[in-house]
Amino acid sequence: MNDGWKFRNRCGTIPPLMPEQPQPPKTSAAPVFAHSMLREIYEQPHAIRETISRNTADGAIFPAALQPIVASGSSRHAGLAGEIMLEDLANVSVDVEYSSEYCYRSTHADHNPIVVVITQSGETADTIAAQREALRRGAKTVAISNVADATIVREASAALLTYAGIERAVPATKSFTAQLTLLYLLALFLARKRSGMAPEVAARHLRSLLELPAGIEASVDVWNTQAEQCARRYQRAKTLMFLGRGVHYAIAREGALKLKEISYVQAEGLPAGELRHGPNALVDDKLPIFVLATRDPSDPGSMLRYQKTLAILEYLKGRGGKAIAIAVAADGEEVASLADRVITVPAASELLLPILEVVPLQLFAYHFAVLNGANVDNPRNLVKAVISE
Numbered sequence: 377m378n379d380g381w382k383f384r385n386r387c388g389t390i391p392p393l394m395p396e397q398p399q400p401p402k403t404s405a406a407p408v409f410a411h412s413m414l415r416e417i418y419e420q421p422h423a424i425r426e427t428i429s430r431n432t433a434d435g436a437i438f439p440a441a442l443q444p445i446v447a448s449g450s451s452r453h454a455g456l457a458g459e460i461m462l463e464d465l466a467n468v469s470v471d472v473e474y475s476s477e478y479c480y481r482s483t484h485a486d487h488n489p490i491v492v493v494i495t496q497s498g499e500t501a502d503t504i505a506a507q508r509e510a511l512r513r514g515a516k517t518v519a520i521s522n523v524a525d526a527t528i529v530r531e532a533s534a535a536l537l538t539y540a541g542i543e544r545a546v547p548a549t550k551s552f553t554a555q556l557t558l559l560y561l562l563a564l565f566l567a568r569k570r571s572g573m574a575p576e577v578a579a580r581h582l583r584s585l586l587e588l589p590a591g592i593e594a595s596v597d598v599w600n601t602q603a604e605q606c607a608r609r610y611q612r613a614k615t616l617m618f619l620g621r622g623v624h625y626a627i628a629r630e631g632a633l634k635l636k637e638i639s640y641v642q643a644e645g646l647p648a649g650e651l652r653h654g655p656n657a658l659v660d661d662k663l664p665i666f667v668l669a670t671r672d673p674s675d676p677g678s679m680l681r682y683q684k685t686l687a688i689l690e691y692l693k694g695r696g697g698k699a700i701a702i703a704v705a706a707d708g709e710e711v712a713s714l715a716d717r718v719i720t721v722p723a724a725s726e727l728l729l730p731i732l733e734v735v736p737l738q739l740f741a742y743h744f745a746v747l748n749g750a751n752v753d754n755p756r757n758l759v760k761a762v763i764s765e
Contacts, residue, residue: 413545413638413752417738418596421589423550424731426539427557428586435579437565450548450633451494451503451520451555456626458559461727465573465581466566475502479509492518496543496551498526507531520558522551536562545753547637549738552630556731560585563727584724588731591722596735602719603739606700609717610664611747614641617655618737619648619688620668621681627730628668631737638752639745648688661696666740669701669711670733672726682707689714700740702733 409415491510498521519532538554567573620628629645671682701715
């Protein structure tokens with residue numbers, strides 16, 4: 377972590393966590409992956425664990441406050457999810473901007489904003505330019521990066537690091553889920569600092585976050601098989617749609633971006649409620665539509681969104697649409713009655729479900745691209761860091 381980042385939890389530490397989650401038994405031979413992208417998808421549990429452990433100590437979370445968030449590509453989708461995490465958990469007003477557009481915005485409405493800039497490489501030209509403009513306007517900046525000595529980190533007022541490790545494939549996978557993890561930690565810190573969240577409540581949230589890596593490890597092989605089957609079923613599709621509500625809209629955007637990045641087909645991520653406002657004209661039996669239909673039974677808002685999403689699935693079915701639903705395991709049968717295919721994820725809280733549900737979408741994009749002969753590790757026209765505006 378940047379030596380200049382010295383924040384401690386001024387509201388008191390969160391009670392110590394439960395003992396570290398047991399690790400799965402090690403096998404004698406490491407798995408062999410055909411591509412770096414697939415290996416990095418499988419490495420996400422480790423990336424999430426490292427990001428948590430390096431940003432917490434003795435129950436204390438170190439990040440500080442933020443308001444506007446500036447990012448590009450997958451990092452912006454992490455910011456969109458982070459916006460809802462921060463607003464729901466910490467009652468902090470957040471705006472999410474494209475880095476490439478930030479410099480052309482008027483000055484901030486808030487008199488003392490903190491601008492968070494998110495970039496995997498730390499060298500993205502648009503995001504560096506946005507941070508410099510924020511600093512010129514007198515704002516404090518917090519850089520989130522996977523590279524400790526990157527330009528964005530050196531120039532920031534303070535920096536927070538993800539610990540995803542080297543990501544050799546151009547498409548972001550483990551760096552994306554590590555960003556979501558770090559943003560959730562930020563939300564918990566702010567909830568303690570600004571909103572008076574009780575220490576035991578924050579500790580419960582943190583324990584739930586720590587359970588995610590084991591859930592991914594237990595499911596990823598099944599997801600891989602199901603994603604490949606879906607990719608074979610829809611291999612000839614030239615256009616796909618991804619739908620999500622609330623925090624899941626960010627994951628719909630990310631699923632669409634991942635697919636278009638590596639397979640060169642048109643894919644669009646939309647809020648599920650916007651389907652009937654024009655995009656429904658595209659619905660037919662040739663358009664695969666991914667629908668994020670997960671829910672958290674303890675969250676009334678999540679339950680309402682789930683019921684509305686079931687109505688969308690019913691609408692699609694009635695018009696011959698081909699829906700691939702992502703649902704929690706307990707709802708598999710109910711959702712399967714309305715969808716062409718269902719991939720289930722473990723139960724989790726509403727704001728943590730995105731970290732789970734994005735992994736099957738990454739795997740689908742991977743297999744779809746491989747089946748269509750694309751270079752998934754180095755897609756055409758793409759680079760890991762866009763260093764020119």
